[in-house]
Amino acid sequence: MKRILSLLIACICLSVSAIAQTGSIRGTVFDTNREPVPFSSVFLQGTNTGATTDEEGAFVLEGVKPGEHRLVVSAVGFQRESVTVRVTEGEASGVRVSLEQAQQGLSEVVVSASRTPETIDQVPSSITVLSRKAIEEDMLVSSNLTDILSNRVPGLAPSTGTSSNWGQTLRGRAMLVMIDGVPQSTPLRNGAVDLRALDPDAVERIEVIKGATAIYGNGAAGGLINYITRTPRQQKALSSRTTVGTGGSLVEADNSIGARVSQMFYGKTGKFDYVVSGAYEQTGEWKDAEGDVLPPDYGLGETDSYNGFVKLGYDFTPFNRLQLTYNYYSSEQKTNYLPEYGNYETRQKTRAVLGETQGVPQGVRGNHNLSLRLSGEHAFLNSRYEADAYYQAVDNVFFWSPVFENGGQSMISSEKKGARILFSTPYKISGSLDGDVTYGLDVLNDITSQPLVDGRTWVPEMDMLNLAPFVQLKTTIAEDLIFKGGFRVEKVSISVDDYTTLRTVNTKTGEIDNPGFAVKGGELGYNAYLFNTGLRYNRSAYFTPYASFSQxxxxxDIGVLLRSARVDDIGKISTEAIVINNYEAGFVSKLGKLRLEGVGFVSTSELGASGLYKDGVFVVIRTPERIHGFEATADAAVLENLSIGATFSYVEGKIDANENGSFKDEEDVYLGGERISPPKYTAYLRYALLENRLLFNLQYTGIGARERFELNEKGTYSFYQGPVEPYRLVNLSASYRLTKSTSFNVGVENLLNEDYFPARSQWFTGTNLYTKGKGAAFNVSMVVEL
Known part of the structure; x- marks a missing residue:
C-alpha cells in the first residue's frame, strides 16, 4: 500500500512539474468590424494543438511549450491569418487576431483530402466544398442531392433527375460516396444509387476531392464525395431549427403538391454536446415541361422520405473527445403509375400511365450508419490520434422487371463493418521547416449481394476483407511551399460460394434466354501498392500553383459479371482490379475581389472499367484507357451586396483498342456516355437588399453537346453512344428574413420551363430510361431558428 501511495505521489509531482514547464495562450478572434468570430479554428503550426473559439470569439490553448510559435486562425467566409506568439513558462500569453472577409470559404478546414484537419490552401489538388450556407441556399429550390451537387461541382456529370446516379461520373470515373468517412458506395455491385444516402438537412458540408485517390480505399477511381454531418452551432444548452415547406409543379399543379418538415435540436452543456434531428418529405407527382407525369422507373415523384439523425459528443479534456453518430434514411416510391415505354428512334418519350403496380415500393428501403469515434491530441510525441469503428447497412430496391422468369424485383443489399486507427505526428526541423507524418490502418469487411425481393439469387453474396496500412508525409517549407507524399497498401480478398445463375427471359420473344446453370465459387485476391505526391506554392495570392500525382x-463490378456468367467457374471470369493514375496541375489567383482557379488533369489505367456484351456474356473491357479534361472557376464580389461566378468543365476519354500505347489510331474508340459527360457550364448571381434581409440567388446550368459516334449497322446508335444535344436550366430563389429567427423562402426550379431530355436519356438510347426532365416547379418554406 505504501509503495502504491508513493508511486501516486511521484506521478502527481511529475504532472505538476510538467505543467509548470509549459505556458498557455489566451486570445480573441475578431473581424474587421471588431465583431467576434465564433467557432473559428485556432491551431499552432507544426503541432496538433488547437481549439475552437466560443460565441464571443475567445479561445484558450493550454500546455504550450515555452518559445516562439506560429498561431494559425481560420473560419468559414474569412481569409486565413497567422501571427507569431511568444510563450513564457508558467504564464498566459494574450493575443488578438483580426480576420478579413473572403470571397469564398477557401480557408475552410477540410478533412477528406488527407484524413487530418487542414485548410484548402494546404492541399495540392482540386477540391470543391459546399458549405452549410450553400446547401441551404440550394434547398430553397430542391432537396435532391444529385441536383445540388451537379449544379455546384465542376467535373461532376449532369444530374439524371432521378433516384439513380448511374452515368453521373466524376471526371469520367466512378466516385466513392461517404458519410463522415463511412463508405456508402457498393463497388462490388455498383447500383449507382449512393448519392441519395441521407437527407441534406443532416449535412453540415460536403467535401468533394476530384481525381483518383486511395486515401479511403477501394472505389474512388474518379474521386470521393464525403457528407460531413451536422455539429452543434451554438454553445448554449438548447437551440433549435424548424423547417416547414411545400412544393409542386408550375405547369400542371393537380396531384403534384408535396410537403416537407424538418426539426433539429442541438446544444452544448459542459463537456457534453448533441444534435438530434428528424426530417420527413412527401413529394407529389413530378411532371415534365408539357405537364405529363414522369414515369416511375427510378422516379422521385410520389416518394416518402424519412431521416433520423443523432450525434452525441463528450470532451474528456479540451483535446480528447468521444463521439457517437447514427443516421437512418429511407426513401420509397409509392405510386399507382406504370411506365409506358417510348421509342428512342422516333424520339417518343417514355410516359407514365395509371395502372396496378407490381412488387414492392422501389427506393432506399433503409440505410443505417452507426459510428463510434475516439479522437484526441497530445499523445506520444505530441501526436493527434483518431480511432473509430463503424457499421453500415443498406437495401436499395429497384423497379419490377419482366426480364426475370415470372417477373421480379432485385435489390442490392450491402453490410459493411470497419475499423480505422490513425496517428498524426508533427515534426519541426527548424523555424522554416516543419510538417507532420500521418499513418494508420484501415480494416473493412463488405458483404454485398443482389437477390430478388422474393428470395431468388441473382448475384450471390460477395464477402470482401480489405486491409490497408498507409503513411502520408506533409512538409511545409518557409510557410509557402507545401510538399505531400504518401504510400498505401491494399490487400483485398473476396470469397464467393457456389451458386446457380438466375433464369431470365427474352422480353421480345418471351423465351428463356438463360436457363440457369451451376457456377463454382472461390476466392479472388488483389494486392495493390499505391503512391501519391504533390506540391503547392502559396507565396503570392496573385498566382498560387499546385501539381499532384495520385493513384x-x-x-x-464483380456482381454484374457473376450474374451474367456463361462459364462454370468464377476463376474464368475477367475480374482483375484496376489501378488508376491521376495527374493534375492547376492554379488559384486572387486579384482584388476576383478569384480564379483553373486545373487540367489526365487519368490513365492499364485495365479498362467499361463493359459490354460479347457473345452473350457481359465482360469488362480490359484495354487501356486515357481520360483528360480541364475545369475553370471564377468568382467576384462586384459590390458588398452583389457577387457573381461561373464554372466550366470539360472531359473526354478514349480506349486504346489495339493496345499499342497510342490513343490516336483509327481503331481507338471514344468512351461512351456512361463514362464521359458533355461539357458543363454553370453561373450564379447573388444579390442582397434591405441590409441583407432580402436575398436573391439566380443559378444557371448549361449542358453542351457531345457527338462522338456513328450510326451502327441497324441504322441507330448503340447503347451509351447516342449524341447529346444542349439544354439549359435556370433556377431562382429568394429568402426574406422576417425577424432575427424567422425567414420566408421561395424557390423556382427550371424557371424557364425548359423542355428537355437529360444527358443520360440521350446517350443511353434505351426506351426504359428515355424520359424527359422535370418541368418548372415551385418550393415555398419557412425556417425558424431559436
Whole structure:
C-alpha cells in the first residue's frame, strides 16, 4: 500500500512539474468590424494543438511549450491569418487576431483530402466544398442531392433527375460516396444509387476531392464525395431549427403538391454536446415541361422520405473527445403509375400511365450508419490520434422487371463493418521547416449481394476483407511551399460460394434466354501498392500553383459479371482490379475581389472499367484507357451586396483498342456516355437588399453537346453512344428574413420551363430510361431558428 501511495505521489509531482514547464495562450478572434468570430479554428503550426473559439470569439490553448510559435486562425467566409506568439513558462500569453472577409470559404478546414484537419490552401489538388450556407441556399429550390451537387461541382456529370446516379461520373470515373468517412458506395455491385444516402438537412458540408485517390480505399477511381454531418452551432444548452415547406409543379399543379418538415435540436452543456434531428418529405407527382407525369422507373415523384439523425459528443479534456453518430434514411416510391415505354428512334418519350403496380415500393428501403469515434491530441510525441469503428447497412430496391422468369424485383443489399486507427505526428526541423507524418490502418469487411425481393439469387453474396496500412508525409517549407507524399497498401480478398445463375427471359420473344446453370465459387485476391505526391506554392495570392500525382484502386463490378456468367467457374471470369493514375496541375489567383482557379488533369489505367456484351456474356473491357479534361472557376464580389461566378468543365476519354500505347489510331474508340459527360457550364448571381434581409440567388446550368459516334449497322446508335444535344436550366430563389429567427423562402426550379431530355436519356438510347426532365416547379418554406 505504501509503495502504491508513493508511486501516486511521484506521478502527481511529475504532472505538476510538467505543467509548470509549459505556458498557455489566451486570445480573441475578431473581424474587421471588431465583431467576434465564433467557432473559428485556432491551431499552432507544426503541432496538433488547437481549439475552437466560443460565441464571443475567445479561445484558450493550454500546455504550450515555452518559445516562439506560429498561431494559425481560420473560419468559414474569412481569409486565413497567422501571427507569431511568444510563450513564457508558467504564464498566459494574450493575443488578438483580426480576420478579413473572403470571397469564398477557401480557408475552410477540410478533412477528406488527407484524413487530418487542414485548410484548402494546404492541399495540392482540386477540391470543391459546399458549405452549410450553400446547401441551404440550394434547398430553397430542391432537396435532391444529385441536383445540388451537379449544379455546384465542376467535373461532376449532369444530374439524371432521378433516384439513380448511374452515368453521373466524376471526371469520367466512378466516385466513392461517404458519410463522415463511412463508405456508402457498393463497388462490388455498383447500383449507382449512393448519392441519395441521407437527407441534406443532416449535412453540415460536403467535401468533394476530384481525381483518383486511395486515401479511403477501394472505389474512388474518379474521386470521393464525403457528407460531413451536422455539429452543434451554438454553445448554449438548447437551440433549435424548424423547417416547414411545400412544393409542386408550375405547369400542371393537380396531384403534384408535396410537403416537407424538418426539426433539429442541438446544444452544448459542459463537456457534453448533441444534435438530434428528424426530417420527413412527401413529394407529389413530378411532371415534365408539357405537364405529363414522369414515369416511375427510378422516379422521385410520389416518394416518402424519412431521416433520423443523432450525434452525441463528450470532451474528456479540451483535446480528447468521444463521439457517437447514427443516421437512418429511407426513401420509397409509392405510386399507382406504370411506365409506358417510348421509342428512342422516333424520339417518343417514355410516359407514365395509371395502372396496378407490381412488387414492392422501389427506393432506399433503409440505410443505417452507426459510428463510434475516439479522437484526441497530445499523445506520444505530441501526436493527434483518431480511432473509430463503424457499421453500415443498406437495401436499395429497384423497379419490377419482366426480364426475370415470372417477373421480379432485385435489390442490392450491402453490410459493411470497419475499423480505422490513425496517428498524426508533427515534426519541426527548424523555424522554416516543419510538417507532420500521418499513418494508420484501415480494416473493412463488405458483404454485398443482389437477390430478388422474393428470395431468388441473382448475384450471390460477395464477402470482401480489405486491409490497408498507409503513411502520408506533409512538409511545409518557409510557410509557402507545401510538399505531400504518401504510400498505401491494399490487400483485398473476396470469397464467393457456389451458386446457380438466375433464369431470365427474352422480353421480345418471351423465351428463356438463360436457363440457369451451376457456377463454382472461390476466392479472388488483389494486392495493390499505391503512391501519391504533390506540391503547392502559396507565396503570392496573385498566382498560387499546385501539381499532384495520385493513384486510385477499384475492383471491377464483380456482381454484374457473376450474374451474367456463361462459364462454370468464377476463376474464368475477367475480374482483375484496376489501378488508376491521376495527374493534375492547376492554379488559384486572387486579384482584388476576383478569384480564379483553373486545373487540367489526365487519368490513365492499364485495365479498362467499361463493359459490354460479347457473345452473350457481359465482360469488362480490359484495354487501356486515357481520360483528360480541364475545369475553370471564377468568382467576384462586384459590390458588398452583389457577387457573381461561373464554372466550366470539360472531359473526354478514349480506349486504346489495339493496345499499342497510342490513343490516336483509327481503331481507338471514344468512351461512351456512361463514362464521359458533355461539357458543363454553370453561373450564379447573388444579390442582397434591405441590409441583407432580402436575398436573391439566380443559378444557371448549361449542358453542351457531345457527338462522338456513328450510326451502327441497324441504322441507330448503340447503347451509351447516342449524341447529346444542349439544354439549359435556370433556377431562382429568394429568402426574406422576417425577424432575427424567422425567414420566408421561395424557390423556382427550371424557371424557364425548359423542355428537355437529360444527358443520360440521350446517350443511353434505351426506351426504359428515355424520359424527359422535370418541368418548372415551385418550393415555398419557412425556417425558424431559436
Amino acid at each position: 486510385g484502386f477499384s475492383v471491377a
